Amino acid sequence: MTMINLTKIQKNVAGRALFTIDHLVATTGDKIGVVGRNGTGKSTLAHLITGVDTDYRGQLVTDAPVSYVPQLAPTLDQSGGQAMMSIIRQALSARPAILILDEPSSNLDEAHQQWLVAQLQGFHGLLMLISHDRHLLDAVTNQTWAFEDQRVQAYAGNYAHYREVRDQQRQTQEVAYQRQMRHQRDLLAAQQQRHEKAQRIRKGNRRMSAAERSKTKSLREATAAKMERTAKRMVARGAHEPQVAKPLTQRGFKLVATDFPSFTGKTVVTGLNVTLKQYGKTLLTHADFQVLPHERVAIVGPNGSGKTTLLQAILSRRVSGLTLAPAAKVGVFNQDMTMLDGEHSVWETVRRASQLPDQTIRNVMGALGLPARFYQQRVAALSGGELVKLQLVAILVGQYNVLMLDEPTNYLDVDALEALAAYLQDYPGTVLFVSHDQSFRDAVATRTLQLTDQQLLDFAQVAVAPKPAEADIAVLQFKYDQLMVDPAATTAEIQALKHQIDQLKA
Template sequence: MLQVHQLRKDYGAETVLIHINFVLNDGEHVGLVGPNGAGKSTLLRCIVGQEQPDGGTITFSPRDAVIGYLAQSFYSQLSATVGEVLDNAQALFVSAEAELQRCTEALTATEDLASALSAYERALAAFDALGGYEREHRAAAVLEGLGLGAIARDTSVAALSGGQKTRLGLATLLLREPDLLILDEPTNHLDIAALEWLESFVRDYPRAVLVVAHDRAFLDRTVSRILALDSATHTLESYVGNYSDYTAARARERAVQVAAYKEQQEYIGQVQGDIARMKGRSVRLENVKTPANNPDMKWVLGGSQTVAGKLARMAKARERKLERYLASDERVEKPQERWGLKLDFGDPPPGGRAVLSVEALRFDYRAREEFRSQNSEFRSTAVAPEPRTENQRINDEVSSPVSSSAVSYVAQCGRLLIDGLSFEVWHGERVALLGPNGTGKSTLLKLIAGELTPLSGRIRLGANIRVGLLGQEHELLNARRTVLETVLRERAIDGTAARNFLHFFLFSGDAVFRSVGACSLGERSRLQLAVLVLRGCNLLLLDEPLNHLDIGAREHFEAALQAYEGTVIVVSHDRAFVESFAERRIGFEG
């Protein structure tokens, strides 16, 4: 199906990929893994022809194989409707279906029945060759599985959320049923139900699949081979099995390498010790002098000097042998400790035991815009925090009435995105917001952070609570600023200190002078974490924080969050993360 031979890709003087060789067979499902910046997305773009490699070959068999590619950041035709995008993805099928319908109608409206019947049979054969009515059922299952079944066909793509756009792109790709399905981070923006459906679809897909994913469970359940890109050597290694098999194999490889290196160092130390002893003995023998009152000892001195010369020659010969070994391919290199994300949220500033109170909260984007256009007195009902005692419940402090005009308008709106939500959060709690996409989880975080205004209800923050919002769309970042400028604007530190700090987030060398807009999505996620650390918050609002982080960075992030002593409210569809981290869950229904 696909053969990549000696592929090389450079960006100026920087080599990104070199000596890349692999074969992907028809029907094989392969996962591509590696740290952020290792070149995974670059390799995929080279395969689909969006970028030209600087060396090597990429061959498809057959040459006209249909390739389906979903990039990390997918944005479809914003001016089109959902129905138009879906029909374009199945253009041949839609055309065949329309022709069959035309021929069916012609059977009852023509006098030349034989010709009409012949045309109908040809149209039916073409329709069946493309999947026929079974394809319609599969298309409906794809849309339903990805949570798009309830979206009207005349909905503008521009009106969809970022997650819905990504899922629409995935749906159009799956509807094409390509010979080779290439997916770059397909699990981002998927809720748990859609993720489980996609797992099943990819696992059962009869054709070839090449997928980049940082969801460990997804890789375990969908692939039978792992291609691992090394960010240090820019090369690729192949491992049979799923992701867990790959990590076990890497662990065994490292254990063997560590043992071999240790044995080698012991041998080198022993040889160097022997050489030093021979040299020392040679020097001592060279320095032996004949006593002045005993000329008969000259023969002894001559023998000692002979031995000293022999020892010196032996030492030199062993030195040369050791040097040749150290310069040869037989030498075992020291196992490298890969520089990983060093994340520490630090000690949060002191705050009250009562952190957050949400009371009878109502919000809807459509209702908000309509209400604003009809009511010039529209204003926030959020209340600024007031001094209070440590043990006093926040609910007891809510006394201001909800705007009567807001209540009246809400009653006219029918079902709202968030309708009458109430809950409290206390110091140190780990709360997960769970539910399908589009049920208001991200919106709630923005309401708590003060980025949106509720229609009615109250949001109260506790005493001395400092909120930090980590948005899944990297809202904390300005694309025009450099990485270094972003950090310097957050805290008054000198450039050296800022660069040292960024090094903990894997930004080194000239990478700190790169604009945020030029950074990969994974790099932006790490930079957004750096900004959050600098802000020193005691209430973290995290919206899909694992999106775009590679597996190593995810593990460091999870460890840092476990050590954090503040309060956390998180939206995440990573099942393993939620299971291990969340102490409390708040469910949102579609």
């Protein structure tokens, strides 16, 4: 039986611990999802197992050859999806005993994603799947190795089960942390009460005579001192109790429309009888479409159908029938890392790109996985996923009113994906994006343009809401009544809920 055995592993980078592993074992039949934020060491672990990286402490044993498929980027004559499909087919055809796939579903269209799931479900060796694709992880894996707080922990089950366990752990930690905070406040309050009582004892009773004060002074001082020592020991014992770390929480951010250039005009992009060709291949014929201000338009289609080409054509302003409004100030994300100066720091790179307040920029960076510890790092020292995040942040906070994002979800961890979706939902400008992540598209898009068979199909994503049941209105009315008698409720909350009830009744 094939096996990977990792014992007391420590991997350092630039003098600090990247991750440690106490003991992990994987055998034939295990399908392991390797998850964690970008830059935590997922791909580095793959390099250790394959033997490419031998700079680590501890014992690592593999008893069979390892086939490794790294992250791939688009090439001159192939899309990223086409290149990935080609190398995955080669790897699977060799029937390896140990197979490691690094972000294999990035750039794959829906049909090829389904093919990949079926192939991996039928794989009989030992599989390690480094991925942010929730659907793929849930459909294939039976174990999860999670990179958290510079450690790699094993969890039974797929990604959904891991998230459930992790969320429960964080909830338990939050409860324990709040209990600890209350206990510490109680101890400090008790100490203060004893200190005040000791002070009153030292002063003595106001009805005491001078003789009585003099006679009892030593006793009163000893009693007060004993009381203060008891209070100090009580607080000291509390300080030596096992401490619960504060759970990490993500700070939100608020976008203000006036922070970005205003857009004047009725349309952002207009396409009339548009025909697109690339490398002699016709991708689109006689297409008509419009993109209106404030829309968030997803462009979808099979690999090689022309999604990226359409974005490039809109941006070029040189394709017959395609018009980009003069007022459009376009920020473009296309995973071209050569545009980043490797000698600048992360903070310099983002600060130069934006006129937003420092704190807003910090909040956006933190939400997407570039917290304060990255600020002074040189761009050249970042991992591939961190470079993607840096380029994305610089575009998101830039002085633009239109965003064109080509596969922004590739190589982002799940936390960053959710933060990006939330950002785009509140973005005051217009968004055109290409993504094969169905969950992300559902969360962000208000419309979908689908490229298929040289045609452009337009699907509105805003569905007509079903008429609410009377029970739903009754629930909201009950919440409204509760808010009316709640002294902590704000007028804005009450008005918002009343407006919601009125809309549902209408």
